[in-house]
Amino acid sequence: MGRAAPILTVLCGIFVLWYLAAIWMNATWVYDQASRSNTSVTLAQVIPQTMAQERPLLPPPHQVAQVLWDGVTGQAVTSKRSLVYHGYVTLRGTMMGFALGTLLGVALAMAIVRFRVMELSVMPWAIISQTIPIVALAPMILTVSNQIGIDNREVPKAIIAAYLSFFPVLVSMIKGLRSPDQMQLDLLSTYGASEPQTFFKLRLPASLPYFFASLKVAVAAALVGTIIGELPTGAVEGLGARMLIGSQFGEPLIMWAALFAAAILAGGLILIVGWIERAARARMGVPA
Amino acid sequence: MKDTFHTDRPVIEARGLNLTFQTGDGPVHALKDVDLTINKGDFVSFIGPSGCGKTTFLRCIAALEHPTGGTLTVNGLTPDDARKRRAYGYVFQAAGLYPWRTIAGNVKLPLEIMGFSKAEQEERVRKVLELVELSGFGAKFPWQLSGGMQQRASIARALAFDADILLMDEPFGALDEIVRDRLNEELLKLWARTSKTIGFVTHSIPEAVYLSTKIVVMSPRPGRITDIIDSPLPKDRPLEIRDSPEFIEIAHRVREGLRAGHLDE
Structure with missing residues (x-):
């Protein structure tokens, strides 16, 4: 309380x-x-x-709540009017983009920490990538993936989500993988530890707190990316499409309900990441 | 200085050892013309003000630094080869235990890296934890232990793979006087039981005199040895020995050596 x-x-x-x-x-x-x-x-x-x-x-809260409630419980979950259906489509895109972005972020961070040349060549581009407004880039990604014959809408959506979510993971993981001090590294070299051993026994576990902190940001960014990916497609599915329809047909209640559905989804995802983090921390002996 | 007390083969031998660091302000002579022989079973303390090269010398033995001149052998091998044969365990000033591993997990770390079998890992962990009197604390995490206990765990970790040489870089420097006295006493017992060769860096005169069979006094700029004192104290040393005339006499000589190094500047 x-x-x-x-x-x-x-x-x-x-x-x-x-x-x-x-x-x-x-x-x-x-x-x-x-x-x-x-x-x-x-x-x-x-x-x-x-x-x-x-x-x-501006719909007052109770009106939004009512439409939201109706959208969640009042429809069959397979209906195009159901927010559960649209939420699921967005969630699927978010998870794909989040997985892709996290993987990319971790892989790039490993390469950058290992090879100095990677830091000099890749890092500036990673930073520049985040200065380009995603709303400008999203239609291009959609068009290009369409051109090269990817008909599936899920793929460009996941790419856009990954584009937004890899960056926080990358920055945190670089910091995390570099967090062991010289003494820790010296200790391992007195054991004659190989480079993979140093990575798996020291750098990786030391980076986990940084990793989880970045996951919370990344999962929210992936959701935003997915919704943006759903906007310009003329997409018929997903919370982003729902918002667009509400806006185009002058139905503010639909828009607001979709907006809140997205916010609730984001909150849920962050909660889940938090639980996973706590479970991992408990296993790693961090005092509660 | 000629060593008349020990007839064993030398474990560590330095001849004309030099180490120069190139820095932005020009070269720094961390070690200059260091000659030293450490025999098997010796307890050697290195004492001197900061910048005298005592830690650098220890790091050279451990192949963490590489001399720019002279020769250095460990068990008759180069420091790099000696490391590959697991010649030494190293204890740093900070315990440096991994917070995400239990005490037993931390002690196991070198064993995992060196590829001991699971059963042997368990057996060795049990043995060394007993040796440093931490039996029953294996399942605890480092934050659950006091600073002194953490440092004992880090000693256990250095002992786990049975190296003949134990290199300790100001291991008790961050602990308070009372804990330090106890750990000094325990370290002597451990040394007596295991007959390891110990290299011990400190800047405490009483600590150096109490522990050592040989005290190496060093001075800075350039880092060099100014005096080597073979201690006449018996191997069995209760804490009270620190009030004996012999003890005070050696402490006096160490202090003189430190002062002489200082006057040279």
């Missing part, structure tokens, strides 16, 4: 602000309607009408 209190306080504050903003933004429409029918409305009449519009500028 002691830990929940501050979080709940902030949450309440957000809800209050959200409702106030919803009243303020949606009132315009109510006043508009009133002036068209030449009637006047009092503030007390306006407020209820800002709470249940079909196309609100």
Whole structure:
């Protein structure tokens, strides 16, 4: 309870602000309607009408919650209207991109720590890659993969997700693999340890705390990448596509529901990574 | 200095040893014309102010540094070859235990690297933990042990593969006086039981005199040996021996040697 209190306080504050903003933004429409029918409305009449519009500028929380709930439980999970279905499509893309990005990040970090020439040649490009806005790059990746005959939408999506998620893993793993000090390395050389032995007995285990810290960032980045990958495809599946449809057809409720579904998905993924991290730390003897 | 007390073959022999580091400020003479013979079963302390090359000399024996001149043999081999034959175990100032391994896991580390069988690993870990009086702590993680116990575990790790030579670089430097006294006492017992040859770097005069059969006094810029003292103290040394006239006399001579090295500058 002691830990929940501050979080709940902030949450309440957000809800209050959200409702106030919803009243303020949606009132315009109510006043508009009133002036068209030449009637006047009092503030007390306006407020209820800002709470249940079909196309609100800013839907209040309970409307978003309702649409979200309906999208999750009100449909068969195979339906194109089901957020579970779209969430699953996005989750699948995220996991593929996350796996690919993590693998790439770890592999590059190993190469960079081992070969100085790799640091000089690859590292600047890795940094530059992150300065290019992914929204500009995503359509190109989609077009190119289409051109070279990859019809499957999953592949370009995973590439975009991996593009965003490899970087935090790369940076953390370089730091982690270099974290053993000279004394630790000297100790192993007094045993005549080979390079692979030094890597597996010392560098790799020493880098694990850094690795897990970066996974939390990487999994969130992979989700963002996947959603961006779903936007410009004219994709019909995934939370990104859902957001785009909501925006194009003027259905803000659909958009908001998809947005929150994505946020909940991200939170869940980060929780899971946290559990795995804790299990690994317990095995490695870190005091709780 | 001629060694008259020991007739055994020399374990470590340095002749005209030089080591110059090239730095941005020009060459640094870490070791200059070092001659030293260490015999089997000796307990040799290296004492001197920082920069005198005592640690560098130990690292040369361990093939962690490579001399730029002179000869150095360990068991009649080059330091590199001696290392391949597991001639020595090295103990650093910090225990340097892996936090993700248990105490037994840490002691096992060199055994895994050297390819001992699983059964032999278990057996050796049990034996050396007993030797440093840490039986029953094998399943603990390093953070669960005091600093002194951690350093004992690191000694166990250096002993695990049965090297004849134990090289210790200020192993108790970071510990408080009381723990240090106890570990000194235990180290002497361990030395008596295992009859290893020990090279021990310290900057504590009482520690050097209490432990050693031979005290090598060094001075800096360039790093060199100024005095080698063969201790007349008996092998069996209770802590009280530090109040005896012989002990005080040797300590006095070490202090003189350190001062003489300082006046040279």
